[in-house]
Structures are given as structure tokens and as C-alpha cells.
């Protein structure tokens with residue numbers, strides 16, 4: 001096995017929306033939320049770092065800082081969460097590209 005970090009594999013985790021198998025125990029349910037928040041935070045940090053790497057690589061080869069078509073794809077991905085999904089996707093894009101206008 002390589003020592004290189006492997007791409008995130010969502011299938012290695014139970015991320016299904018069906019929570020009917022969980023017990024009606026607030027402590028257990030809170031534990032699940034804590035576990036998910038830790039994963040979400042780690043995933044957001046990793047996404048931001050990967051996004052910055054792409055931006056740096058693109059700009060190093062003379063490309064633009066932003067790619068509108070890719071941003072539209074990201075926004076589409078979150079569309080099933082409605083307006084909140086749009087807001088969330090915009091926040092993810094902002095975290096990855098850093099402050100604009102500098």
C-alpha cells in the first residue's frame with residue numbers, strides 16, 4: 001500500500017439518509033451527530049485545501065483564478081438541498097478560493 005493520502009471514500013462510511021435503524025436514544029443520536037460533524041469539518045478543510053491547490057496550479061500556468069463552469073457544477077450538486085444548498089455550496093467555494101479582489 002502506498003503512503004500517499006488516498007482520495008476520500010464515502011462508501012467506507014455509513015452516510016445513507018436512512019436513520020431508521022438508529023435507536024431513539026438522544027445520547028446515541030448526539031454521538032452520531034458529533035461523528036458526522038467531525039467528518040464534515042475534516043471534509044471541508046480538505047476540500048478547501050484541494051481547491052486552493054487547483055487554483056495555484058491553474059494560475060501558475062497562466063490560467064484564471066476562477067472557472068465559472070466548474071462553479072455552476074458545484075452549485076448544481078447541492079441543488080437538491082434547495083436555497084440552503086445553494087448557500088452551502090457558495091460557502092464551500094468561498095472557503096476554497098479565499099478572499100477575492102487581492
Ligand SMILES: O=C(O)C(=O)C[C@]1(C(=O)O)C=C[C@@H](O)C=C1
Nearest residue numbers: 051054055066067070071093096
Ligand atoms: O475545479 C476547479 O477548477 C477549481 O478551481 C475548484 C473550485 C471549487 O472549489 O470547486 C474553485 C474555484 C473555481 O472557480 C471552481 C471550482
